[in-house]
Amino acid sequence: MNDKIKIHIDGKECWTTDGTSIIDAAKENGIFIPSLCHVDGIKPAGSCRICNIQVNGRNMTACSTPAVDGMHIESNIPELEEMRKAIIEIMFVAGNHFCPACEKSGNCELQALGYRYQMMVPRFPYEFPEKGVNADSKYIYHDRNRCIMCKRCVRGVIKDGKHVFAFNSRGGENLHIELDTELASQLTEAEALAAMDICPVGAILKKERGYYEPIGERKYDKEPIGSEIENK
């Protein structure tokens, strides 16, 4: 499985190992493909659809598609960039994202993608849905108003082999992610902090941690998301 393979992303010749996902292969070669649900070390879910790329004219998710030798991939084309921007705008109107009042502001990946795509205002009407907050566990606030259902927490926050977060049902209008309060209370402070970091938005917050970094020193204050890959 360790054979080097050659793929083309936006015409650029890229080398990677067989079996690597396209998003990771792009990253290795200094190309940023935006994504919200993908996180290193966790099995991909392909749920946010922002990493959509085109292979032979067909749309695929770069996080869940392995690179195959000789693949020709289009990522930075107007059609896809416009679709990504639209998905980001949908996420902003489908939840209650009050950036000025959010503890994650400045470190939020959804907001950072809004900046990268210069979203001035979403083109869709705001829904202001009614969601809930669960503050019952020891170290975690779970604010569903900001949840974008990327499933990172469902896949990545595990205590003693059990999932701390899970979907309440299989579908329907009331579909949301629930926190297992009892299990979450067993998390240590460090594990709670790791859970906060795994969330791309401000839906999972570590208690007593709000506004930790001053404005100007936060992750996406100075450089756009993805520049750490592009400028490598």
Next chain:
Amino acid sequence: MSKPVVATTSLAGCFGCHMSLLDIDERILELIELVEFNKSPIDDIKTFTKQCDIGLIEGGCCNRENIHISKNVRKTCKILFSLGECDLMGGLPALRNGIPVEECIREAYLDGPTVGLNKEQILPNDDELPMILDKVYPCHEIVKIDYYLPGCPPRADLIWNALVALVTGDELKLPYEVVKFD
């Protein structure tokens, strides 16, 4: 050629966007060379005295007066700017959007922990008071807006760059640091 006329107004917001406009510091001297101000809290002109070219609206629409003013500004100004998160998405006033209005008013005037002085349990109900809307609405859901400047507040440089680009016809500069949502 006469200078373009600018009007500004503040609806359901905290007035921070106007403060940010003043944050352009000494460039305000350049600004008054470029444009003329009409109705605005900054020069304290209360009503429009003529047709304006550029209107800046801060804050969303939370009551009927806000709607009346935004429609009036739309009629009077050729180009409208939406300034700040409250105007773009309702902002912090819109935190009440998930709560029924009756519950909000009860909390504010009857049940809240700091309403002890309201012994007669009076609810404000005067004809002079504008009717509160069921939700706080972003301005662009009420009137057509031409340009949006996000931020809480929009950075002074963003307001300055946008106004200067519009008035002089130069290309709008949008460095990464000036477009922020907080």
